[in-house]
Amino acid sequence: xxxxxxxxxxxxxxxxxxxxxxxxxxxxxxxxxxxxxxxxxxxxxxxxxxxxxxxxxxxxxxxxxxxxxxxxxxxxxxxxxxxxxxxxxxxxxxxxxxxxxxxxxxxxxxxxxxxxxxxxxxxxxxxxxxxxxxxxxxxxxxxxxxxxxxxxxxxxxxxxxxxxxxxxxxxxxxxxxxxxxxxxxxxxxxxxxxxxxxxxxxxxxxxxxxxxxxxxxxxxxxxxxxxxxxxxxxxxxxxxxxxxxxxxxxxxxxxxxxxxxxxxxxxxxxxxxxxxxxxxxxxxxxxxxxxxxxxxxxxxxxxxxxxxxxxxxxxxxxxxxxxxxxxxxxxxxxxxxxxxxxxxxxxxxxxxxxxxxxxxxxxxxxxxxxxxxxxxxxxxxxxxxxxxxxxxxxxxxxxxxxxxxxxxxxxxxxxxxxxxxxxxxxxxxxxxxxxxxxxxxxxxxxxxxxxxxxxxxxxxxxxxxxxxxxxxxxxxxxxxxxxxxxxxxxxxxxxxxxxxxxxxxxxxxxxxxxxxxxxxxxxxxxxxxxxxxxxxxxxxxxxxxxxxxxxxxxxxxxxxxxxxxxxxxxxxxxxxxxxxxxxxxxxxxxxxxxxxxxxxxxxxxxxxxxxxxxxxxxxxxxxxxxxxxxxxxxxxxxxxxxxxxxxxxxxxxxxxxxxxxxxxxxxxxxxxxxxxxxxxxxxxxxxxxxxxxxxxxxxxxxxxxxxxxxxxxxxxxxxxxxxxxxxxxxxxxxxxxxxxxxxxxxxxxxxxxxxxxxxxxxxxxxxxxxxxxxxxxxxxxxxxxxxxxxxxxxxxxxxxxxxxxxxxx
Numbered sequence: 001x002x003x004x005x006x007x008x009x010x011x012x013x014x015x016x017x018x019x020x021x022x023x024x025x026x027x028x029x030x031x032x033x034x035x036x037x038x039x040x041x042x043x044x045x046x047x048x049x050x051x052x053x054x055x056x057x058x059x060x061x062x063x064x065x066x067x068x069x070x071x072x073x074x075x076x077x078x079x080x081x082x083x084x085x086x087x088x089x090x091x092x093x094x095x096x097x098x099x100x101x102x103x104x105x106x107x108x109x110x111x112x113x114x115x116x117x118x119x120x121x122x123x124x125x126x127x128x129x130x131x132x133x134x135x136x137x138x139x140x141x142x143x144x145x146x147x148x149x150x151x152x153x154x155x156x157x158x159x160x161x162x163x164x165x166x167x168x169x170x171x172x173x174x175x176x177x178x179x180x181x182x183x184x185x186x187x188x189x190x191x192x193x194x195x196x197x198x199x200x201x202x203x204x205x206x207x208x209x210x211x212x213x214x215x216x217x218x219x220x221x222x223x224x225x226x227x228x229x230x231x232x233x234x235x236x237x238x239x240x241x242x243x244x245x246x247x248x249x250x251x252x253x254x255x256x257x258x259x260x261x262x263x264x265x266x267x268x269x270x271x272x273x274x275x276x277x278x279x280x281x282x283x284x285x286x287x288x289x290x291x292x293x294x295x296x297x298x299x300x301x302x303x304x305x306x307x308x309x310x311x312x313x314x315x316x317x318x319x320x321x322x323x324x325x326x327x328x329x330x331x332x333x334x335x336x337x338x339x340x341x342x343x344x345x346x347x348x349x350x351x352x353x354x355x356x357x358x359x360x361x362x363x364x365x366x367x368x369x370x371x372x373x374x375x376x377x378x379x380x381x382x383x384x385x386x387x388x389x390x391x392x393x394x395x396x397x398x399x400x401x402x403x404x405x406x407x408x409x410x411x412x413x414x415x416x417x418x419x420x421x422x423x424x425x426x427x428x429x430x431x432x433x434x435x436x437x438x439x440x441x442x443x444x445x446x447x448x449x450x451x452x453x454x455x456x457x458x459x460x461x462x463x464x465x466x467x468x469x470x471x472x473x474x475x476x477x478x479x480x481x482x483x484x485x486x487x488x489x490x491x492x493x494x495x496x497x498x499x500x501x502x503x504x505x506x507x508x509x510x511x512x513x514x515x516x517x518x519x520x521x522x523x524x525x526x527x528x529x530x531x532x533x534x535x536x537x538x539x540x541x542x543x544x545x546x547x548x549x550x551x552x553x554x555x556x557x558x559x560x561x562x563x564x565x566x567x568x569x570x571x572x573x574x575x576x577x578x579x580x581x582x583x584x585x586x587x588x589x590x591x592x593x594x595x596x597x598x599x600x601x602x603x604x605x606x607x608x609x610x611x612x613x614x615x616x617x618x619x620x621x622x623x624x625x626x627x628x629x630x631x632x633x634x635x636x637x638x639x640x641x642x643x644x645x646x647x648x649x650x651x652x653x654x655x656x657x658x659x660x661x662x663x664x665x666x667x668x669x670x671x672x673x674x675x676x677x678x679x680x681x682x683x684x685x686x687x688x689x690x691x692x693x694x695x696x697x698x699x700x701x702x703x704x705x706x707x708x709x710x711x712x713x714x715x716x717x718x719x720x721x722x723x724x725x726x727x728x729x730x731x732x733x734x735x736x737x738x739x740x741x742x743x744x745x746x747x748x749x750x751x752x753x754x755x756x757x758x759x760x761x762x763x764x765x766x767x768x769x770x771x772x773x774x775x776x777x778x779x780x781x782x783x784x785x786x787x788x789x790x791x792x793x794x795x796x797x798x799x800x801x802x803x804x805x806x807x808x809x
Contacts, residue, residue, distance in 0.1 A: 017040065020035075020037065020039065020040060021039055021040055021043050021048070023035055023039075024037075024038055024039020024040065024043065024048050024051065024052070025039060025043060025045045025047065025048045027039070027051070028045070028047035028048040028050070028051040029047055034051070038051050038052060038055045039051055039052050040052060041053065041056065046091075046097050047097060049091065050091050050092065050094070050097060053088075053089045053091060053092050054092050054518060057086060057088050057089075057092050057517060057518070057519075057520050058517040058518060060086045060517075060520075061084060061085075061086060061517040061520070061521060064084050064515050065084045066081045066082065066083050066084045066515070066524075066525070069081035069527075077535045079527075079528055079532075080525065080527050080528065080530075080532060081525075081527050082524065082525065082526060082527035082528075082529070083514065083515065083521060083524025083525035083526075083527070084515060084521045084524065085520055085521030085522050085524040086520045086521060087520060088519065088520035088522070090109075090112055092518075092519070092520065093112075093508060093509045093519055093520075093522075094109070094508060094509065095507075095508050095509055095510065099508075109508075110506075110508045113492075113494075114492075115492055115493050115494060115505065117483055117488055117493065117504055117505050118488045118489055118490055118491065118492065118493055120490075121433075121485050121486070123485070124485045125433060135161075135162060135165055136165060136169070137165075139162075141162055147160055147163045148160035148162075148163065175440070175475060175476070175477070176474055176475045177225060177226040177475075178226075178471070178475065179271065179471065180222050180223070180271055181218075181220040181221070181222055181237045181239075182220070182221075182224065182225050182226040182228075183220060183221050183224050183225065183226050183227070183228050183230070183285075184218045184219055184220030184221075184237065184439060185218070185219050185220075185319065185371065185372040185375050185376070185439060186216060186217060186218040186219070186432055186438060186439035186442060187216070187217055187375060187379055187385070187428040187429075187430065187431055187432065188214070188215070188216055188428070188429070188430035188431075188432065189214075189215050189216075189217065189384070189385075189426060189427050189428035189429050189430065190212045190213060190214055190215060190426070190427055190429070191205055191212065191213045191215050191240075191242060191389070191424055191425070191426045192210060192211070192212050192213075192424055192425050192426075192427070193205060193206050193207075193208060193209060193210065193211045193212075193213075193423065193424040194209065194422060194423055194424050194425070195209050195423065196208050196209055197332075197423060198334065198335070199334060200332045200334055200340055200393065201332035201333060201334055201452035201453070202333065202334060202335050202451050202452035203244075203246070203249070203332070203450055203451065203452030203453050204242075204244035204245050204246045204450060204451075204452070205242055205244055205249070205424070206423065206424070206452075213242050213243065213244055214242075214243040214490065215240055215241060215242055215243065215426060216240075216241045216243075216438070216442060216486065217238075217239065217240050217241075217426070217428060218237065218239045218439060218442055218444065219236060219237060219238060219239075219319040219371070219375070220236065220237035220239075221234045221235075221236060221237070221285065222234050222235045222236070222237060222254075223235075223274050223275065223285055223286070223287065224284060224285025225284065225285070228284055228285035228368070229285055229364040229368040229370075230363075230364070230368060230369060230370045230371035230372060231315060231355060231360040231361075231363045231364045231368075231370055231371070232285040232286060232360075232364065233286070233287065233288075233309070233310075233314045233315055233357075233360070233575065233579075234285065234287070234309075234314055235254050235255065235256050235309065235314065236254060236255040236256075236314075236316060236319070236322060237252075237253075237254055237255075238253045238254055238255050238322070238323075238324030238325070238346060239251070239252045239253065239444040240252075240253075240324075240346075240426070241442065241444060241448075242450075243489055243490045243491075244450055244489075244490075244491065245490065245491050246450040246451055246452075246491060247448075247450050247489050247491045248448050248450075248487075248489045248491075249448060249449055249450045249453060250444045250445055250446065250448040250449075251326055251344055252444045252445065252446050252464070252468065253324050253325050253326045253327050253344065253346075254324070254325060254327055255313060255316065255322040255323055255324055255325070256305070256308045256309070256313055256314075256325065256327075257308075257325035257327060257343075257345075257412050258304050258305050258308060258327065258409060258410050258411065258412055258556075259305055259327060259409045259410060259460060260296060260299070260301075260302040260305045260306075260410070261299065261301065261302065261409070261410070261460060262301050262408055262409060262410055262459065262460060262546060262550055263459040263460060263463070263546065264459060264460050264461075264462060264463020264464065264467070265459075265463070266299070267460075267463060267467070269295065270295065272291075273291045273292050273294070273295035273296070274287050274291075274292045274295075277289060277290070277291050286582075287309070287579060288578065288579040288580075288581075288582035288583075289582060289583070290583050290584055290585055290588060293579070293580065293583050293588050293589075293592055294585070294588050296592075297588055297591040297592040297595055298591070300553040300554075300595055300598075300619060300621070300622065301410050301550070301553050302410070303553050303554060303557040303595055303596070303598070303599060304410050304411070304553070304554075304556045304557040304560065305410060306557075307557050307560045307561055307572060307599070308560065310572045310575035310576050310579070311560075311564070311568060311571065311572050311575070311639075312354035312355070312356075312568060312571050312639055313352075313354065313639060314575075315354055315355045315356075315357065315360045316352075316353070316354055316355070316371075317353040317354055317355055317797075318350075318353070318371060318374045318375070318378075319371050319374070319375050319385070320348055320350055320374070320375065320378060320385040320650070321348050321350050321351060321352055321353040321354075321644070322348065322352060323345065323346055323347055323348065323352055323642075324344075324345075324346030324387065325343070325344065325345055325346070326343060326344030326345075327409055328409055328446075328456065328458045328460065328461040329341050329342070329343060329399075329406045329407060329413075329456045329458060330342050330343075330344070330453060330454065330455060330456060331453070331454040331455065331456060331534055332391075332393070332452060332453065332454075333451075333452055333453070333454055333534050334452070337532075337534070337535070339454065339534045340393050340394065340395055341393070341394050341395065341396065341398075341399055341406060341456070342391050342392065342393055343391070343392040343412075343413055343418075344389065344390075344391065345389070345390040345391070345392065345420050346387040346388070346389055346390075346426070347387060347388045347390060347642065348385070348386070348387050348642075348644070349386040349387065349388065349425075349644065349645055350385075350386075350644045350645065350647075350649070350650075351642045351643045351644020351645070351797075352639045352640075352641075352642040352644075353639070353644070353797050353798075354639055356571070356743050356744070356798075356803075357571070357574065357575065357578065358739075358742060358743065358807075359710050359739070359743045362708070362710045362739070363710060363711060366707075366708050366710070366711060367711060370711070374650075375428075376431055377679075378650050379428060379429065379430070379431050380431060381650070381679070383649055383650045383677065384427050384428055384429040385427070385428045386425055386426065386427050386428075387425065387426045388422050388424070388425050388426075389422070389423055389424045389425065389426060390420035390421055390422045390423065391420065391421050391423050392413055392415070392418040392419070392420055392421070393418070393421060394406075394413065394417075394418045398418070402417065402630070403549075403552075403555070403627040403628065403629055403630060404549055404552065404555070404556065404627075405547055405549035405550055406456070407456060407457055407458045407459070407547075408458075408549065408550050409458055409460040409461070410553070410556075411556055412556060414559070414630065414631040414634050414636075415634060415636045416630070416631045416634055417630055417631065420636075437485070437486065438486045441476065441481075441484050441486055441487070442486045442487060443468075443472045443475075443476060443481050443482075443484070443487050444468060445465075445468035445469050445472070446461060446464040446465050446468055447465040447466075447468065447469055449531070450531065451530065451531045451532070454533060454534045457536075459546075477501050477502055478500045478501030478502060479497070479500045479501075480500050480501060480502050480503050480504065483502070483503070483504045483505060493505075494522075494523040495523060496511075496512045496513055496514055496523070498512050548623070549627075551622045551623040552621075552622075552623045552626050552627060553598075553621065553622065553623075554598040554599055554621065554626065555626060555627070555629040556629070557598075557599045558599050558600060558629075558632075559629060559631060559632060559633065559634060559637070560637055561599055561600050561603055562600070562632060562633050563633050563634045563635065563636075563637035563638055564637070564638055565638055565640050565800075567800040567803060568638060568639065568640065569602070569603075570606075570803075570805060572603065573603060573606035573607055573610065574610070574805060576592075576596070576603075576607040576610075577606075577607055577610030577611060580592060580593075580607065580611055581610070581611060586613075589611055589613065590613065590616050591619070593607055593608050593611070593613070593615065593616055594616040594617060594618055594619040595619045597615060597616065597617070597618035597619070598618045598619060598621060601615075643796075643797070646795055647676070647677060647795065648673075648676050648677060648678045648791055648794045648795050649676070649677030649678070650677065650678070650679060651678045651679065651713040651714065651794055652678075652679050652681070652711065652712045652713050652714075653673055653678050653679065653680040653681065653712060653713065653714050653715070653716060653794070654681060654683045654702075654707070654709055654712040654714070654715045654716065654736075655669060655670060655680055655681065655682050655683065655715075655716045655718065656683050656684070656704070656715065656716065656717055656718070656727060656733065656736070657682050657683065657684050657690045657698055657700055657718065657723065658684055658685055658690060658720075658722075658723040658724075658726035658727050659690055659691045659722060659723060659726060660691070660692075660693060660720045660721065660722020660723040660724075660725070660726065661690060661692055661693065661698070661718050661719075661720040661722075661723035662692065662693055662718050662719040662720045662723075662750070662751070662780060663692025663693060663694055663696045663698055664692075664694065664783075665718050665719055665750065665780060665783050666682070666692070666698060666718050667698075668783045668784075668787070669716055669718070669783060669786075669787055669790075670682070672784075672787045672791075673787070673791075676791055678794070680716075681701055681702050681707070681712075682698055682699065682700040682701060682702070683700060683702045683703065683704060683707055683709075683712075684700030684702075684703055684704070685703065685704060685726065685727070685730055685732075686700070686703050686705075687700050687701060687702065687703050687706070688700060692720075693720055693722070704730060704732035704733060704736060705732060708732070708736060708739070709735070709736025709737070709739050709740050710736070710739040710740075710743060712740075712745075713745060713746075713794065713797075714740070714745050714746040714747070714748075714790070714793075714794045715736070715737070715740045715745070715746075715747050715748070716747075716748045716750075716790065717737075717747070717748065717749040717750065717753035717754075717756055717757070718750050718751075718753060718780075719750040719751030719752050719753060719780030720751075720752060720753075721752045723752075723753075724752045724753050724755055724756060727753075727756060728755065728756060728759055733756060734756070734759055734760045737756060737757065737760040737762065738760050738761075738762070738809050741760070741762050741775070741802070741809050742807045742809055743798075744774065744798040744799045744800055744802050744803050745774065745798065745799070746774045746775075746776070746790065746793040746794045746796070746799065747762075747774065747775050747776065748776045748778065748786060748789075748790045748793075749775075749776065749777050749778070750778055750779070750780040750783075750786060751778075751779060751780025751781075752780070754777050757775070757777065760809070761809055762775065762809055763808060763809070764777065766801050766802055767801075767802075767804055767808070768801070770801075772799065772801075772802055773793060773796070773799060774793050774796070774798075774799030774802060775799075775802075776789055776790060776793060
């Protein structure tokens with residue numbers, strides 16, 4: 001019987017089908033050519049089955065059905081469609097048919113639709129208990145004490161691969177440090193939402209009351225290098241990485257809500273100016289030098305930020321007692337595409353507390369890791385730092401009515417205009433396992449946002465969106481820094497980015513582009529379910545310049561200064577005096593004070609007097625007629641407005657002891673302070689045993705030498721005549737008492753120890769003649785009453801009414 005011919009001239013029928021199957025099997029074994037129709041499905045031959053099913057998937061996507069959605073009429077807002085895609089058989093997406101050949105290294109085939117590089121960090125945590133030492137290749141090391149030599153006294157041999165690997169790895173253990181924010185400390189924790197905010201945003205952390213989102217936080221100084229001190233006068237970084245089901249959101253802020261400049265074009269200039277001067281690389285981690293003040297005194301928009309930097313906010317007591325701010329204005333966007341402006345505020349539950357300058361300088365010498373140690377120890381002790389997140393939410397219409405521009409990073413939105421709405425809390429409850437792997441390698445970027453969070457046209461923010469990604473390419477060795485475990489999101493990651501240094505993901509299949517049909521269109525664009533930028537209407541010519549509202553530079557600097565308490569104003573004046581006294585060029589000092597003359601006569605006069613100069617004429621303002629500010633004083637801008645929860649949790653207390661001390665009183669005081677959550681330490685002339693009046697023994701875990709008094713928040717001087725005699729003969733005791741007094745801290749002297757207060761020359765009254773509430777001189781008999789009075793006084797943090805300039809002691 002004659003076989004039928006198809007229109008194309010091909011034979012059909014059983015024999016033709018068998019021939020197609022046989023030919024398809026053969027063709028399926030080649031990668032450089034294929035038959036006209038390919039093999040039919042159902043042959044039972046794996047290569048042919050993969051080819052046949054791939055053909056079926058490609059046939060199912062004859063056209064890119066999402067293509068038309070890329071276009072829109074003029075004036076309309078395009079809505080991105082979901083990408084075209086179809087379900088596929090797992091065999092179609094396989095890179096290789098041999099993926100079923102499993103061994104201890106190659107492992108099993110990829111789980112369909114999964115990316116294990118985003119699994120929790122326990123996938124990479126390592127513990128070596130009970131294990132032998134090995135090379136990086138897993139070879140057990142028999143001798144880790146000696147290099148391989150030709151004879152016991154002979155030369156080391158080049159073939160010693162164990163030595164070479166160890167030394168080579170050591171030589172490359174350091175990576176480039178961050179140009180700014182190089183010195184930092186971090187912790188894991190969670191953010192918990194107080195309420196459902198779906199009405200204003202689709203951002204995942206705010207989608208329900210009580211919802212928790214994992215976070216990693218890094219605090220930092222800005223100007224200093226990685227090995228610099230913690231207590232420098234500087235801005236502090238406050239960066240939070242939210243690991244959400246929508247992806248990572250990085251809220252990269254500072255502990256000060258404004259900045260020095262208005263446009264990212266000036267950021268390299270600012271950093272070059274504040275960094276050590278390039279001809280001699282001094283000073284380290286300090287702004288008190290010529291180039292910084294030369295720059296900022298020629299940039300009057302920096303005036304507001306300078307007031308904040310010279311305030312006590314630049315020398316926080318702890319990362320746990322400082323605020324954080326998003327700095328820029330962002331947008332919140334809801335499911336309907338409606339947007340509002342937002343400013344982000346973090347406020348510590350412990351309150352906002354600072355150091356004083358003399359204290360900060362001394363701490364930097366005794367413990368350069370002061371803030372890092374404080375954060376670590378508090379978390380280890382179970383006193384988890386907690387911060388409340390507040391939002392300032394306002395509309396575009398409100399913003400247009402303000403006397404300042406909300407796109408200007410040198411301006412705040414006063415809380416009197418837009419109150420801060422508490423929306424959640426952040427708790428830091430886990431220290432990192434490894435500082436380098438987590439705190440040093442974490443990469444924050446303002447460009448990392450999620451649906452529901454969007455940018456504004458702040459020109460400083462625009463530069464940060466680029467710069468933070470760009471810097472990681474060098475610092476972390478290429479474009480795959482997102483795969484470093486601490487940076488990996490918990491949301492699934494599926495895209496067509498490939499290769500590059502240190503690539504970890506092993507992508508299955510041959511498709512690395514979109515659109516495609518060979519992988520069923522996957523991964524496909526999410527359309528409206530993904531991130532869609534807010535459709536802001538943009539008009540205007542391409543220009544380089546700033547809007548007129550940016551030209552007003554002094555109203556908010558004046559607002560900040562006038563909102564401070566008298567003691568805070570005095571500290572600002574003293575800080576300017578110190579910094580400018582380090583400037584070697586008088587013209588720069590004069591120019592700076594002329595700028596301050598536009599802020600406050602009191603400020604300019606105080607600074608000028610401290611520099612031995614007359615107040616110069618005010619610097620001519622850029623804007624001849626400044627708009628009238630809406631707010632002229634704001635209590636919220638004072639550090640003292642947020643005293644905290646009133647507790648003394650985590651306060652460091654020195655109980656000074658020596659042989660002959662009243663042991664029962666010491667034990668009672670230490671026990672009572674521990675119950676209050678404080679950290680009371682026994683500090684002696686040396687560490688070790690201290691004999692008490694009743695024949696007992698105490699164990700001093702710190703000494704007046706290794707833990708100077710200025711490292712403590714308060715001091716107790718117990719009773720005991722013999723102990724007082726020993727301590728009075730030690731100059732460190734009296735110097736420590738003076739530091740406690742000078743830094744306005746609480747001192748408790750019991751019984752005989754009141755002699756130490758007299759020997760140190762401490763006034764028992766305040767400058768106005770009233771009793772000093774922070775200097776408690778009490779009998780040694782009633783320890784309970786002494787403890788209660790001491791706890792109450794320590795909870796006040798400082799006793800500012802004691803302070804004079806210069807100090808009396």
